Amino acid sequence: MSAELLTRLAHGPLGLSWQALVMLAVAGLLIYLAVARDYEPLLLLPIGAGCMLANLPHSPMLAEDGMLRVLYDSGVANELFPLLIFIGIGALTDFGPLLENPRVVLLGAAGQFGIFATLLLALALGFTPNEAASIGIIGAIDGPTSIYVSGILAPQLLGPITVAAYSYMALVPVIMPPIILALTSARERRIRMPYSQRPISRRIRVLFPIATTVIVGTLVPFAIPLVGTLMLGNLMRESGVVERLTKTSASELANVVTLFLGLAVGSTMVGEQFLRLSTLAILVLGILAFGIDTAAGLLFGKLLSLLSRGTINPIIGAAGISAFPMAARVVQRVAHEADFENFLLFHAMGANAAGQIASVVAGGVLLALMGAG
Amino acid sequence: MSAELLTRLAHGPLGLSWQALVMLAVAGLLIYLAVARDYEPLLLLPIGAGCMLANLPHSPMLAEDGMLRVLYDSGVANELFPLLIFIGIGALTDFGPLLENPRVVLLGAAGQFGIFATLLLALALGFTPNEAASIGIIGAIDGPTSIYVSGILAPQLLGPITVAAYSYMALVPVIMPPIILALTSARERRIRMPYSQRPISRRIRVLFPIATTVIVGTLVPFAIPLVGTLMLGNLMRESGVVERLTKTSASELANVVTLFLGLAVGSTMVGEQFLRLSTLAILVLGILAFGIDTAAGLLFGKLLSLLSRGTINPIIGAAGISAFPMAARVVQRVAHEADFENFLLFHAMGANAAGQIASVVAGGVLLALMGAG
Amino acid sequence: MSAELLTRLAHGPLGLSWQALVMLAVAGLLIYLAVARDYEPLLLLPIGAGCMLANLPHSPMLAEDGMLRVLYDSGVANELFPLLIFIGIGALTDFGPLLENPRVVLLGAAGQFGIFATLLLALALGFTPNEAASIGIIGAIDGPTSIYVSGILAPQLLGPITVAAYSYMALVPVIMPPIILALTSARERRIRMPYSQRPISRRIRVLFPIATTVIVGTLVPFAIPLVGTLMLGNLMRESGVVERLTKTSASELANVVTLFLGLAVGSTMVGEQFLRLSTLAILVLGILAFGIDTAAGLLFGKLLSLLSRGTINPIIGAAGISAFPMAARVVQRVAHEADFENFLLFHAMGANAAGQIASVVAGGVLLALMGAG
Amino acid sequence: MDNLIAGLQVTALGMGLVFGLLAALWGLLALAGRLEPPPTPPAAPRVPPALRVTGGGADELTPETLAAITAAVLIHIASRRRQAAPEMRSSWPGSLLFASRWVAAGRTRQTRPYRRERG
Amino acid sequence: MDNLIAGLQVTALGMGLVFGLLAALWGLLALAGRLEPPPTPPAAPRVPPALRVTGGGADELTPETLAAITAAVLIHIASRRRQAAPEMRSSWPGSLLFASRWVAAGRTRQTRPYRRERG
Amino acid sequence: MDNLIAGLQVTALGMGLVFGLLAALWGLLALAGRLEPPPTPPAAPRVPPALRVTGGGADELTPETLAAITAAVLIHIASRRRQAAPEMRSSWPGSLLFASRWVAAGRTRQTRPYRRERG
Ligand code: NA
């Protein structure tokens, strides 16, 4: 029996480094979180699987023409996949609550403060400006935005940033309530807001995504892809004339792209690159970004509440962080616990939708300020 | 605050040229036509959105790796998307009415005269031969054929040609009736045609797409892609053994490709290239092509009516222009108005299906005669 | 009328070689088998259509940027399509019968003997080692595995090998029963196997695909793509938390990829390359591989039956060849004919699922031993 | 001028070819119609011959009931067949494959063009 | 240090821009709300005026029956319209386009976050 | 000849590896079966303890009615849960996720291979 054949067979097990073993454990953890804990399974399960397939010894899936490499090149390297997902998100998002309550729009802006605060912290820790901006964008609390921005500014950090972004989004119901309770009094949480049903005409609903794209796109060209695709999906939805496209964008296309995106992002998480102190720092900074966002939203909510003489419940500010639509639901639950009859969902949804737009705008602003391209 | 940062921020608004403003207005017009007027929204809405995203200042979506560029390169530059749409159209088209009434087949040939007449007009106006042929192909009154042929012969005119083709197809119910009324007498329009129900066996239905592909493909190799994909979809449909593929080709795949195709075509409509006299000429020539097609179909219908001693209603000739299946329905409505009991739909559908095949054949013939490739 | 134009027109018919005519007939035969005989129509119909479109004279679909070439390059040359199909197969496969009856697992291994026996025969006939291994892989009786392995080792034989693999899989109900009847006695076929309903916990179901990927992938890295994608699909299915992805992988994505894969494989079947003695040899060797697989599985089943003192019915060994799930159903029918009350389906499904895994493992082993990459 | 002459040639040849090819198609279709055997009258329904209920008195099944049962059984068999072996089946649940062509194409509805209702 | 100063500039400019852009959006929305005509009361149902059944005795249709018939006819027309011409129609069977927004978005259900039941 | 010897080596090694890997899988599955706790009897249905209807006379609910109501309520809760928050839910309407495995795989139907009916 030829020695060459035996060498070929021993090739596999011998290629198993300790880094690979750690990464396989990380992959197992991600899959566990997705399957047993329901943490954003639509993305964490594919990411975990991609991480596993990429860290098996000598994986042909990372070689030239390997499946994971092909998927990465065809949709992550050129940022196509997050934009396609944005079309689907736009097609599923109802901006009605925002259109009916335009005054909550600024809450969305406040909820992005964590991005910049984290950027400063990351700079202080010694990250380069581009890396710091990529870490900060976890504070957008919006998966595709994080992938898009960090993919352009610091592709080498794409894996940990994406994992942090999606894991923390899954933790919204855990992270937000204590912060809200700490920063607001029970009296504030009990403030009721009237539900002024102002019917929004179809014309306004259709013009809104177009106007947003043109205004934001003109002032911040770097935001065009993010705002443009989100608003394209919403335009298709609200127009009502292309339901076939809307439906496909929001389901089949979104599903395929989500699977491919998860696998490709997972495949960036290979040994030497992932197992660094920087990854740990990213995970810690990410959760800080989350907390700062929530707090900033709340404090701005308190300011608005003061200015409006108590007709605005400050806790809807916490929904301004984006994480659409979970944040709004968490806010409603907290309000519900303070006062069983308090129904804030609609207003929180408005702030939440504003946060979604603000996140995307902040992503573009960040790219512009870092001089990306 | 550094001057550099401020320069970066002013970059966007300063990049807004007057051409871009005009093109944004054009994009708005296309979206208006799609949303408020229901003009072929499945294509005009994405084209309008693509045009808008491409004309915002310094749009990153047109840059290398920009989404619109990626979509254009992956499906328009290589003509993949129109061919995939043809598979879906074939999967939705029932050639039964044509198989049951083979004698209407020549009406489809007559309905292509507008292609060549427009080609001559465009040559007279000073367009190059390839450009003239691309403009003529609007007279095929068939979207994917227009995109396929003009994409090969004159990609620089792809935008206006596609917009013209789809806008005029949406105008079928407006453009055709007056021409029909002008060229036929009420007596002619009242001619009834018996409905001879000849059951078509499954064997014939399956052999038809195969035979058409082989015959047309052998004689006009340039028509292979167009005829081949249309007939592939129909073969899948009529075989009945691959319904999963048929269904996916006609819905999910067609939807995704339609969206991508529209966006990519829209992205070709950028300022300097679009805002030329030639675009205006294309729009005028396109509507002429439409009218000439209808008239030629009608006159040939009159000839057949004479030859058949009045057993053929000449107005079904107007359905020979393709624009499947709207043209047939318009013909039926005109017949209905002349004689409430006149039911021509089935025969018009036959002529319409013949026109669909003839359009595709004409596209291939044109490519062959222009020596494309 | 210019001579040049006429030359262009005669170009097509003059380009029709005798090889092209033969290949058109082969295409017709494949379509006939798919449509009239229901032989794996989901793949044979697209393969036949692709073969037809590729063999028409001067087909532009094979030119640079031609649709068939684009499809081949984007999913067959890099082996993406068979792997995506494996995700769908994994998402549809229930390994429950195997998990409940682990002892049938070795039957799957025995059912792969045909691969190696055929490899030896092909070597004896003078094929190169890589070609011989590609022909042997028909004995995996699993379409995507055959395409994946032969695409890497001998892309020039991809067409005939794929056609052989799928045609013979369609012939399972014809080929297997006589072999089973010849090698087993009626007494053996009447052996009943108790159905021990052991509920399998969700944890085991979820851990199974992960453990299989890690173990097989570590020992045989070349098997990572095949095992990894099959088990990824199964993980998504059994986790139950990503049903959207599971459903899309198993239906829309699988449908699109099946169509594209069939067309691209068919396009490799062009004249000079296909019409060789080697193609005939492949077809003969393929059916031999099939028979040897079945016989090996049966004989190993007899061995197990002996070792277990007659508590295992040997004919479930025939289901170990893979060809999931048809082989198991054929075994059940044979058992049924020997004893109307004999219900072996569940055990046969277990052997069949083991065969599916073993096929994939054998494919990776073969690639490793041939030193592919 | 040269261009226009070339254009006229293209027009003549092009229309000729289109007409020629469609005429060939016509010939082919006419030939197929000729070769196709005349439509046979629909075969008698395949009632299982054993299914003969004879008995006396009020309990006997009327022919109508019998026909209804037969139809139900045939439909049941067809639908079981359609549900067999999901991994391998080529049509998906909700298939229009078994619907009448008329229904499947929505032909009865095609007279009036689709118009979205304006709000 | 330079990095931190640049970072502070980015923070100030960035938050300023985000607030500025969203404020512009707010202005736009407020303006749109101002320009939009006040909601008109819903138009009376379009009962075909010819549909007046007058007769005597027990055969006369009650207003309720009449309303029910009218509603049924209108729904029937709408559903025929939706089924017209499958090749061209932009919405697919099972469309949520005609469902109320409230139902379509499942809003009544959004208070409780989704939790998969643990086995 | 060299090729054939190499081929025999490949055969021996290949079959050995395939058997070895599947045997490893077998061991793993057997181990998993050993470690898995024995199946516990299905837990008693979670009847809300407060749901005790006691009263006298003909109005009292029978245990069967009570069980039916409980089942209906549980199913209603489960289906509301499934409908919650469409943006985020991982299963789509019409999901087979909650169907019994037996039904979902169509296993009862898998004995007869799929055959399309010939016209
Ligand atoms: Na945010």
Ligand code: NA
């Ligand atoms: Na036409």
Ligand code: NA
């Ligand atoms: Na096998």
